[in-house]
Amino acid sequence: MSTKAERTTAYIIETVAPIFNKHGYVGTSMSDLTEATGLTKGALYGNFENKEALALKAFERNSTLLLEKIDDLLGVSGTALDKLFSLTNFYRNYHEFTLDIGGCPVLNVGVDAQHNNALLAAAAKETVKIIEGKIALVLENGVNNNELRLPVTPLQFAKQLYTMVQGAISMATVTGDRKYLLNTIAYLEQLIKKEIGR
Amino acid sequence: MSTKAERTTAYIIETVAPIFNKHGYVGTSMSDLTEATGLTKGALYGNFENKEALALKAFERNSTLLLEKIDDLLGVSGTALDKLFSLTNFYRNYHEFTLDIGGCPVLNVGVDAQHNNALLAAAAKETVKIIEGKIALVLENGVNNNELRLPVTPLQFAKQLYTMVQGAISMATVTGDRKYLLNTIAYLEQLIKKEIGR
DNA sequence: AAAAATATATACCATACAGTATATAGATTT
DNA sequence: AAATCTATATACTGTATGGTATATATTTTT
Numbered sequence: 128m129s130t131k132a133e134r135t136t137a138y139i140i141e142t143v144a145p146i147f148n149k150h151g152y153v154g155t156s157m158s159d160l161t162e163a164t165g166l167t168k169g170a171l172y173g174n175f176e177n178k179e180a181l182a183l184k185a186f187e188r189n190s191t192l193l194l195e196k197i198d199d200l201l202g203v204s205g206t207a208l209d210k211l212f213s214l215t216n217f218y219r220n221y222h223e224f225t226l227d228i229g230g231c232p233v234l235n236v237g238v239d240a241q242h243n244n245a246l247l248a249a250a251a252k253e254t255v256k257i258i259e260g261k262i263a264l265v266l267e268n269g270v271n272n273n274e275l276r277l278p279v280t281p282l283q284f285a286k287q288l289y290t291m292v293q294g295a296i297s298m299a300t301v302t303g304d305r306k307y308l309l310n311t312i313a314y315l316e317q318l319i320k321k322e323i324g325r
Numbered sequence: 326m327s328t329k330a331e332r333t334t335a336y337i338i339e340t341v342a343p344i345f346n347k348h349g350y351v352g353t354s355m356s357d358l359t360e361a362t363g364l365t366k367g368a369l370y371g372n373f374e375n376k377e378a379l380a381l382k383a384f385e386r387n388s389t390l391l392l393e394k395i396d397d398l399l400g401v402s403g404t405a406l407d408k409l410f411s412l413t414n415f416y417r418n419y420h421e422f423t424l425d426i427g428g429c430p431v432l433n434v435g436v437d438a439q440h441n442n443a444l445l446a447a448a449a450k451e452t453v454k455i456i457e458g459k460i461a462l463v464l465e466n467g468v469n470n471n472e473l474r475l476p477v478t479p480l481q482f483a484k485q486l487y488t489m490v491q492g493a494i495s496m497a498t499v500t501g502d503r504k505y506l507l508n509t510i511a512y513l514e515q516l517i518k519k520e521i522g523r
Numbered sequence: 524a525a526a527a528a529t530a531t532a533t534a535c536c537a538t539a540c541a542g543t544a545t546a547t548a549g550a551t552t553t
Numbered sequence: 554a555a556a557t558c559t560a561t562a563t564a565c566t567g568t569a570t571g572g573t574a575t576a577t578a579t580t581t582t583t
Contacts, residue, residue: 151437172541238499241347241499243349297491297492310488375572376571
């Protein structure tokens with residue numbers, strides 16, 4: 128069984144992750160976190176070296192949650208197209224997923240941390256790279272199995288797909304209008320069907 | 326001629342706008358601004374009611390700069406397609422434009438202010454709406470003049486175009502890689518040529 | 524140029540900030 | 554259960570924060 132400290136650490140991260148994601152690194156104060164957790168500074172600083180270390184763990188937990196979800200989605204049995212549609216279907220309702228974690232971690236942290244925290248900015252960038260890699264792998268297998276043909280390299284196509292998705296996420300975030308996701312996903316599904324299916 | 330105060334106000338906004346855009350509302354302190362301007366708090370608070378009013382003016386100046394640029398681009402003589410390519414050509418090198426103002430104001434403020442400042446968040450949202458409207462108008466004229474045909478309404482198509490552009494801006498911002506813009510614009514230009522030109 | 528009006532600098536306020544030293548409570552081991 | 558070890562609470566730093574009152578420059582008007 129886990130120790131008390133381990134459970135407390137996990138509890139802190141879980142509670143704190145959406146707050147950092149919503150309000151950003153500088154926008155989140157340690158007292159915001161004592162308030163949300165019901166713990167004191169002693170407990171927070173006993174489990175994490177400082178605010179930055181805590182923010183990083185918070186991002187990592189959100190990122191991991193997203194990456195694991197994507198693994199699940201792309202891991203469904205079937206063709207590469209099945210896997211891609213599994214992914215687009217997820218992003219169509221992405222706001223439901225991000226509700227718990229306080230928004231899209233890649234977008235929020237990637238933008239917020241850009242000029243405020245180099246470590247977090249690098250972490251967000253890394254998450255992008257991993258997601259692109261996962262999609263590219265599916266595409267590559269699809270090409271190898273003759274399930275689809277691509278006009279560019281798998282990684283390049285993965286980047287373009289993810290860019291469009293991230294555009295919809297950005298617009299939906301800035302305007303508060305889910306339709307951007309609905310319409311973009313509809314467009315992407317058409318594109319996948321007509322352009323790369325065979 | 327303008328009064329001293331008017332010139333000082335303009336100077337403050339100009340100096341402060343990129344700082345707010347880069348570091349966000351909470352990430353920017355009044356002493357950051359006294360340092361950057363070489364002025365004192367007395368001067369800043371003499372010209373602006375408070376930090377929020379200053380941040381709003383700063384965003385508005387960045388937003389106005391962008392909107393005026395877009396007006397110029399869409400105002401070029403020629404067909405609707407000429408105007409659209411004028412716009413895509415601008416976004417291909419968008420980073421040059423945003424260098425002076427500290428990044429994309431729509432993205433940075435839209436994301437940063439989401440949970441930190443309702444006024445700024447609303448202003449970013451409004452800027453999105455205006456940009457979409459400008460593009461939609463060009464598309465509508467193009468349809469009326471029989472220069473192009475659209476699969477959806479002009480506003481809907483404008484939203485989809487701008488979503489893809491914003492996706493590229495997001496990705497370029499988060500990763501620091503301009504290629505997202507280059508590739509997305511290349512894709513969009515193809516799409517405009519093949520799908521809506523006639 | 525003197526007077527009036529305005530703009531900026533200085534000095535200050537209360538509060539919030541990240542972080543720490545230490546005391547106390549709680550969990551583990553013996 | 555006692556002793557030991559570990560985790561959390563309390564109380565406290567020093568500094569930075571947004572904001573203000575007032576004094577001093579600097580314009581602008583007369």
